[in-house]
Amino acid sequence: MTDSTLAAPTTDSALAYAEAHLDDSLERLFALMRVPSVSTDPAYAEACAKAAALLSEELNGLGFQARVAATPGHPMVVAHHEGPGPHVLFYGHYDVQPVDPIDLWRRDPFDPVIETRADGSKTIVGRGASDDKGQLRTFIEACRAWKATAGHLPCRVTILLEGEEESGSTSLEPFLHDNAEELKADFALICDTLMWDTETPGITIGLRGMTGGQVTVRGPSRDLHSGLYGGPARNPIQLLATMLGELKDGEGRVTLPGFYDGVPAVSPDVRASWDALGFDAGAFLREVGLRIPAGEAGYDVLEQSWARPTAEINGIWGGYTGEGFKTVIPAEAHAKISFRLAGTQDPDAVWASFENHVRERLPADCSVEFLTRGPGSQAITLASDSGPLSAARGALDAEWGRSALLGCGGSIPVVNSIRSILGMDTVMVGFALPDDNIHSPNEKYELKSFAKGIRSWVRILGALGTAGEGAA
Amino acid sequence: MTDSTLAAPTTDSALAYAEAHLDDSLERLFALMRVPSVSTDPAYAEACAKAAALLSEELNGLGFQARVAATPGHPMVVAHHEGPGPHVLFYGHYDVQPVDPIDLWRRDPFDPVIETRADGSKTIVGRGASDDKGQLRTFIEACRAWKATAGHLPCRVTILLEGEEESGSTSLEPFLHDNAEELKADFALICDTLMWDTETPGITIGLRGMTGGQVTVRGPSRDLHSGLYGGPARNPIQLLATMLGELKDGEGRVTLPGFYDGVPAVSPDVRASWDALGFDAGAFLREVGLRIPAGEAGYDVLEQSWARPTAEINGIWGGYTGEGFKTVIPAEAHAKISFRLAGTQDPDAVWASFENHVRERLPADCSVEFLTRGPGSQAITLASDSGPLSAARGALDAEWGRSALLGCGGSIPVVNSIRSILGMDTVMVGFALPDDNIHSPNEKYELKSFAKGIRSWVRILGALGTAGEGAA
CATH class of the missing domain: 3.40.630.10 (Zn peptidases)
Structure with a gap:
């Protein structure tokens, strides 16, 4: 033409x-x-x-x-x-x-x-x-x-x-x-x-579509001194770290069951358009001080950015965060999470699956509260x-x-x-x-x-x- | 007498x-x-x-x-x-x-x-x-x-x-x-x-003795938008959550190699003095809103509090922690950790072992900074x-x-x-x-x-x- x-x-x-x-x-x-x-x-x-x-x-x-x-x-x-x-x-x-x-x-x-x-x-x-x-x-x-x-x-x-x-x-x-x-x-x-x-x-x-929200994990009814309670008292930060750590496996994959259902492969036509760019993944990462792609193993950086869904922890906080040290076991810990979605992933189903991931790991004497960031969007x-x-x-x-x-x-x-x-x-x-x-x-x-x-x-x-x- | x-x-x-x-x-x-x-x-x-x-x-x-x-x-x-x-x-x-x-x-x-x-x-x-x-x-x-x-x-x-x-x-x-x-x-x-x-x-x-400090994990050279970088860019919060989540196993045990070396059993004389208390572990936990001892499996609440060493995350922070939501991948994430020590555990060796735990899990393009809370104390x-x-x-x-x-x-x-x-x-x-x-x-x-x-x-x-x- x-x-x-x-x-x-x-x-x-x-x-x-x-x-x-x-x-x-x-x-x-x-x-x-x-x-x-x-x-x-x-x-x-x-x-x-x-x-x-x-x-x-x-x-x-x-x-x-x-x-x-x-x-x-x-x-x-x-x-x-x-x-x-x-x-x-x-x-x-x-x-x-x-x-x-x-x-x-x-x-x-x-x-x-x-x-x-x-x-x-x-x-x-x-x-x-x-x-x-x-x-x-x-x-x-x-x-x-x-x-x-x-x-x-x-x-x-x-x-x-x-x-x-x-x-x-x-x-x-x-x-x-x-x-x-x-x-x-x-x-x-x-x-x-x-x-x-x-x-x-x-x-x-x-x-990419999006869903996300905030999770608050609650343990003790008040902040405790870790010298008195360290050991037997559940630490909500430890609990939240475990829950969030287990959200991805060692290969960068999100571990929520069925998370990747409905995520399609990139079509050859689109892939050809990407290949024509001569995209320099190394330079892309170097520009932000990184070197090793952190997304799913088996996908290149463009696919990780554009075509693959992901889970990101956008914020986390709990306990004492000021200068110096305070040996506290806090009553609660919080995180903000967002998921980028691809293909036909359903935003509500993905968030429900995340809530389930948290609840499955929640001891019976702790509680959790979720706050979604509003209606999600499909890809x-x-x-x-x-x-x-x-x-x-x-x-x-x-x-x-x-x-x-x-x-x-x-x-x-x-x-x-x-x-x-x-x-x-x-x-x-x-x-x-x-x-x-x-x-x-x-x-x-x-x-x-x-x-x-x-x-x-x-x-x-x-x-x-x-x-x-x-x-x- | x-x-x-x-x-x-x-x-x-x-x-x-x-x-x-x-x-x-x-x-x-x-x-x-x-x-x-x-x-x-x-x-x-x-x-x-x-x-x-x-x-x-x-x-x-x-x-x-x-x-x-x-x-x-x-x-x-x-x-x-x-x-x-x-x-x-x-x-x-x-x-x-x-x-x-x-x-x-x-x-x-x-x-x-x-x-x-x-x-x-x-x-x-x-x-x-x-x-x-x-x-x-x-x-x-x-x-x-x-x-x-x-x-x-x-x-x-x-x-x-x-x-x-x-x-x-x-x-x-x-x-x-x-x-x-x-x-x-x-x-x-x-x-x-x-x-x-x-x-x-x-x-x-x-x-119990004590050692502890602060860990800062750094990934990207600046805060990134997760819409653009989510996937390929390493998220320091995810990384820190994984490191801290893996600090304890599902039985409440600290996973650092050799952590329990030198931790003695409670002597029969001391154990008898504890048994004489008629200590109500349920009431102790109930008073702070808990029910399930979170320490090492196989030890009762008094042992978990008094005789066993523990690791506690006293604070964690990173990314966006204000009202609402911001889809950021932050440049760094932080936590404050303390260890209660028992027996002949060496505070310096325990902290070094924690630093090693973090370094072993650190991707080659990320960095970590440690700050100890000063000289530790032996039990x-x-x-x-x-x-x-x-x-x-x-x-x-x-x-x-x-x-x-x-x-x-x-x-x-x-x-x-x-x-x-x-x-x-x-x-x-x-x-x-x-x-x-x-x-x-x-x-x-x-x-x-x-x-x-x-x-x-x-x-x-x-x-x-x-x-x-x-x-x-």
């Missing part, structure tokens, strides 16, 4: 328009970034409303039927545009993370700027540059290029922009339920994920050969001159919500980089990501339209 | 004197308790000096050659009195614990009072009532009774009173080294331990049939009308110092009770403990004198 077969004349025109009007696109991104739409802080509620209004007006100006839809929290923007191809739902979020610690920013986080590095590369700096204002704007600007050149969009497009993604998406699931008929499409598109590196685009086809795995995914792969290959990585990432709850409530799969294409400082000071987005991101969506829309027409 | 055979006429006279002058003894205890000799707080340095001076003057008045001996910290009181029998070194401490939290005291901690309970029993309330002003005074008042009635002491007595016991005894070992010739005696006496209950006196013949076990111990047992049996428990307790570092520096064993006789609130608000000492404590020492001094004369 060559560039010329993919880029029909209309796609070429839209690409040329996007290229020629990049400065205008940037100015619209800056205008959005100047609105401090921090969703966690009630002081910025008006700014969130302003960002929603700005986007709604802009989409109306582009020929969408757009509206700001109130929720119990920050509003949604919903916009519809007719088109000949398949019906796609694009999801993004206009809210941003808080800016603390403000001292570490090189400049005002809400006064975006383009910085030029010594090597001439340019980067957009400011809160939301990458997550998700820069990324969602690549899609809107691609729509603009199509409209400006072809006068239409190649697909029927619905856009949903959320204002609470950084504060728990409290209103999202009720909103999807209440507006399911309006939002249902053939599939969803999201631009909130990573590229592999500055040269290699990425499509996220797998998201998401997309078929690498589906129509929309194939269209997106072809478009990205054409734009970037190399095959897109079919990668995997952490949980993105909205993808689960879209699947469970709207019954749709999601194609995740993003242009962020691991060093974008999202959620941190000096957030940035490569100008190359922005420019080629717009061009990538121009091509994807074109390819989807063609594929859709072909399929229709 | 009946009361009349033990109590020679001189002992009888001293007992009668002690009984008749109990109110004066109490007034002298109160005078000492009114001096706020809190050793940890530099604000009370003058009070410590005043307590030392008060005791030195009093002992001079009793016919001792007494002096206040300066140290880099609070001073010692050293006093000598000639006598016909063996030479005994009595050790006590005049310093007390801080009084925080002051709100929980029923009255001024340094304004002692006698409180009468509904059942008519009386108790002395105030800081130091039990630990150790009340206890050390039982010995001094017994010496007074002997002097007042017989005009001499039955033994040669050296008294050493420390002012830093509650603040780490920093000056004690150097002082023992520097004054070893002056302080060496045939054996030592200490009154700083417990009775079994209000009816049953106790001689502490075993002290102390006294032969139950030694001359001084037999004399003390006989005297206590006579005073209390029942056999003294030959009990075991936690580490008392001064006993190790006296053994290692002065080459002497220590007979530990005390009249404190487990509910005396030592180190806590509303510290108390039973009036019965004080009165019969003085009488007990009158008898012990008499018995030692007789035994010494017989042996000489």
Whole structure:
């Protein structure tokens, strides 16, 4: 498949328009970034409303039927545009993370700027540059290029922009339920994920699921002095250490019975995409001070990270933890545990299995309390050969001159919500980089990501339209 | 052995004197308790000096050659009195614990009072009532009774009173080294331990030794997000949990190789004394909310507490321990561990064996740091049939009308110092009770403990004198 077969004349025109009007696109991104739409802080509620209004007006100006839809929290923007191809739902979020610690920013986080590095590369700096204002704007600007050149969009497009993604998406699931008929499409598109590196685009086809919670093991009714009670009195820290130590075997495998049921092997197509990366597992570990992969024996580092489920102890505490020493046997000990899930592993069943693992090891005179971190999420795995995914792969290959990585990432709850409530799969294409400082000071987005991101969506829309027409 | 055979006429006279002058003894205890000799707080340095001076003057008045001996910290009181029998070194401490939290005291901690309970029993309330002003005074008042009635002491007595016991005894070992010739005696006496209950006196013949420290296990060079690194990145909490979980087997035994070497069986004589207690192991555990002894299988609760060594995790921490959840793989995890030792277990060897246990389980790309809690102490076990111990047992049996428990307790570092520096064993006789609130608000000492404590020492001094004369 060559560039010329993919880029029909209309796609070429839209690409040329996007290229020629990049400065205008940037100015619209800056205008959005100047609105401090921090969703966690009630002081910025008006700014969130302003960002929603700005986007709604802009989409109306582009020929969408757009509206700001109130929720119990920050509003949604919903916009519809007719088109000949398949019906796609694009999801993004206009809210941003808080800016603390403000001292570490090189400049005002809400006064975006383009910085030029010594090597001439340019980067957009400011809160939301990458997550998700820069990324969602690549899609809107691609729509603009199509409209400006072809006068239409190649697909029927619905856009949903959320204002609470950084504060728990409290209103999202009720909103999807209440507006399911309006939002249902053939599939969803999201631009909130990573590229592999500055040269290699990425499509996220797998998201590990998640479940987890907190466990408190209680023994004596009060803290005891180990000089008096050491020996006969059960020590909850010892008990918890034993329970958690036995959660993995010497080969890095989780020991919960049936834990690996429903975890599939990586498909040859996806494996080929990973092999093409020339991934340096040694360098990956070295960068964080490690050398020996700690995951399941028999799987390489990419499989351990992307395809295999895991159990992680995220926190542990109990007894005396201050300076010096205190010979205490504490009344209780605590840990926070999370499980990353793959394939069809059921989050509730995995957590129940963990609770059972603990209870089986609990002496009859001790007690345990569990606190889950809320509903878990199942893993998401997309078929690498589906129509929309194939269209997106072809478009990205054409734009970037190399095959897109079919990668995997952490949980993105909205993808689960879209699947469970709207019954749709999601194609995740993003242009962020691991060093974008999202959620941190000096957030940035490569100008190359922005420019080629717009061009990538121009091509994807074109390819989807063609594929859709072909399929229709 | 009946009361009349033990109590020679001189002992009888001293007992009668002690009984008749109990109110004066109490007034002298109160005078000492009114001096706020809190050793940890530099604000009370003058009070410590005043307590030392008060005791030195009093002992001079009793016919001792007494002096206040300066140290880099609070001073010692050293006093000598000639006598016909063996030479005994009595050790006590005049310093007390801080009084925080002051709100929980029923009255001024340094304004002692006698409180009468509904059942008519009386108790002395105030800081130091039990630990150790009340206890050390039982010995001094017994010496007074002997002097007042017989005009001499039955033994040669050296008294050493420390002012830093509650603040780490920093000056004690150097002082023992520097004054070893002056302080060496045939054996030592200490009154700083417990009775079994209000009816049953106790001689502490075993002290478990102690070693311990802190372990820090390090994995990644920084905290990692478990969504990105979960699987291939080593989790130090998981590692530490495994190491600590494997420190004990399913039977409550410590798994360190050779750990139990040199741990003796309990002698039949001591075992008989324990059996005579009618100890209710179920009630002992129930009182702290437990039911199932957690120590080594095959040993009963008293053996687990008193005679068997143990390993206890006194604290553990790592990762995210706040409200809610954070999917972190932390760079490090920590624990504080202590070992109670028995028999001839070597504290340094046990700690080295623990370090080895950790190192054997440490992946080559992780690191570990150990911090010991300072020099460990070996266990102390006294032969139950030694001359001084037999004399003390006989005297206590006579005073209390029942056999003294030959009990075991936690580490008392001064006993190790006296053994290692002065080459002497220590007979530990005390009249404190487990509910005396030592180190806590509303510290108390039973009036019965004080009165019969003085009488007990009158008898012990008499018995030692007789035994010494017989042996000489």
